[in-house]
Amino acid sequence: MGSYAKLFEPVKIGTMEVKNRFVMAPMVTNYCQSDGAVTDRFIAYHSARAKGGVGLIVVEATYVHPCGKGFSNEVGIYKDDLVDGLRKLVNSVHEYGAKIAIQLYHSGRQSYTTVTGTPLIAPSPIACPVCQGMPMEMTKQDIDDMIEAFGEGARRAKEAGCDAVEIHGAHGYLINQFLSAYSNTRTDEYGGSFEARAKFPLEVVKRVRETVGSDFPVLYRLSSVEHVPEGLTIEDTAEFSKMLVAHGIDAIHVSGGVYQSAAMIIQPAAIPQGVYVDNAAAIREAIGGQVPVIAVGRLKDPDMMAEIVETGKADMIALGRALLADEDLPAKLQAGKVTEIRKCIACNQGCIDRLFEDQDITCLGNPLVGREWQYDLGKKAAKKRVVVIGGGPGGLEAARVAALRGHEVFLYETKSQLGGLLNCVVLAPYKDEFGELKDFLVNQMEKLGVHVSTGQAADEKVIDRVKPDVIIMATGSRPIVPPIPGIAHKNIKNAEEILAGAFFEKEVVIIGGGAVGCETAEFMTDRGANVTILEMLDDVANDVGLLEKALLMERLNEKGVKIETKTMVKEITGAGDIVVQRDGTDDTIKDINTIVLAAGYQPEKGMQALLEYKKIPFFKIGDCVDARKVMDAMYEAFVTAYEI
Helix, strand or coil: CHHHHHHHCCEEECCEEECCCEEECCCCCCCCCCCCCCCHHHHHHHHHHHHCCCCEEEEEEEECCHHHCCCCCCCECCCHHHHHHHHHHHHHHHCCCCEEEEEEECCCCCCCHHHHCCCCEECCCCCCCCCCCCCEECCHHHHHHHHHHHHHHHHHHHHCCCCEEEEEECCCCHHHHHHCCCCCCCCCCCCCCHHHHCHHHHHHHHHHHHHHCCCCCEEEEEECCCCCCCCCCHHHHHHHHHHHHHCCCCEEEEECCCHHHHHHCCCCCCCCCCCCHHHHHHHHHHCCCCCCEEECCCCCCHHHHHHHHHCCCCCEEEECHHHHHCCCHHHHHHCCCHHHCCCCCCCCCCCHHHHCCCCCCCCCCCCCCCCCCCCCCCCCCCCCEEEEECCCHHHHHHHHHHHHCCCEEEEEECCCCCCCCHHHHCCCCCCCCHHHHHHHHHHHHHHCCCEEEECCCCCHHHHHHHCCCEEEECCCEEECCCCCCCCCCCCEEEHHHHHCCCCCCCEEEEECCCHHHHHHHHHHHCCCCEEEEECCCCCCCCCCCHHHHHHHHHHHHHCCCEEECCEEEEEECCCCCEEEEECCEEEEECCCCEEEECCCEEECCCCHHHHHHHCCCEEECHHHCCCCCHHHHHHHHHHHHHCC
8 A cells, every 4th residue: 555554544433433534525416216215326326435445425415304405316314214215325335344424414595496396495585696596584493493304314314324424514505504694694693793603503513413312423514615705714614613523523524615606616627636625724723633624625646635644634535526437446546556546537527517407417537427236347248359440538438348348359549649539638728637537548458458559540451350240430520610711721720730739829719619619718828829719609618517617717808818709700811801790790800810710520420331331230439429528428438338
């Protein structure tokens, strides 16, 4: 284990001993039934992470009352009928030596009546800026009822065999709403001073403790800073942490953010790794190390994790998306297989982007997430000779899965290096971590014995020589060149060429305002260009997730990128002028030195005719079917290769 030995030392949370310092952070999956009941899918997902070596699993936000439900298929603990399903989950996790805690929560104003089926409630009648529904101000009876609901939820968790409970006092949910002046403007005993705003959270803690007894571990998750006007600061929460310890909390889980600052809850790649480590250290110092402190916040680098624990900044490491990307991360690290860890790239495309659309979560880099109950990569298939045409992410994933299933796999890539569009993606601002996914996939080719040929087309001679049983066509896509008069002028380049280092001059227009166009605009602006984006639609970056888009648009605005929507390019003149149409009126943009095309991609289907002629069974995956996202290619690759 080398320098990571400290991460695998046991630690006690109250009376509970956890075998190592790794905590699976609670992440809503939307895998349960509509009434909150546990499903086989939900159990398989958690069991895979327990098997992967994590010491403590904190199950996702589990609503203690129907009016506190935040997502359509979230797990619930509001009635006794749900206990049996939770007990099955607990027993499954215990089989692998992991401990398990249920996170008790109520969404408060951060939900929708279409989800709860009831009016929203909150400490004050202030709408969440994101969810926008106006909540009813809670009466004293409502407050008493919700305190009791938390206590009853804790009782059910203990009856289900859980090792602990965690009270969700973070991320702008009901308990956090009471503590913060940002969301609590009450004038009674539950509002006003900090001590008054702390009354409801502490009464919840007291009731939970009374219910479970003095020897049952109770954790508390808090937002150490909210990143909003009048929001909680680290000074506030350091003081509040002292109150928590005085009220018998056994561990403090240090996070941050609320829905209005959601990028600081689930940080995209533009936010530094370990963003809340210093806050965890400040809280640990404030409470004098009386109880363990858990650090969270885009933690993925083993060296960083080890340093956090070794230097006493925190006692435990919570991994969320890192355990989506690789459920076996702790086990691989303990076995010294650091290079085999598939790291989270903080793209958010499979997890939080889907969740905020009230869909079930998965992972761009790990299509097995949420499908653990359907697929077993340890199960071998009848061996076949499989040719994969294309070495982009889809082709690499298809080759990896086919090899794991026991097939003999041959991969052909016409270019000199593997990776496909990932080689371009990594050049865009804050996209370099996509290179870690590429490195993982490429390393897997050697580890699994895939026969890789670069600089080699899979032509008829190759196919005749290899004699495959099955072919997977993963030939990707190419940039669209729109039929605009004058498009062939020499001062016109595509976004890929720009990112790869092509020369450009000062005044730049980018045609196309999707993710590629916006990222290329930032890339060029950072290198001194004055950039204007022209987009036909009403908005730009429509293919960018909510959290990443907020940060991207903020940066483009700060860097002076000009954005023109509802603007159609009609012609590019020989002088470099661009004729556009806005609201039915023509105009001309003059004195442009460089024009960049970012108008999307179209499938590359050149191989299809040959494969049809050869009459060998073949499957198309990824962009050669329809130009979409990396996540689509990875999913199709996984399923196709598995089912061969």
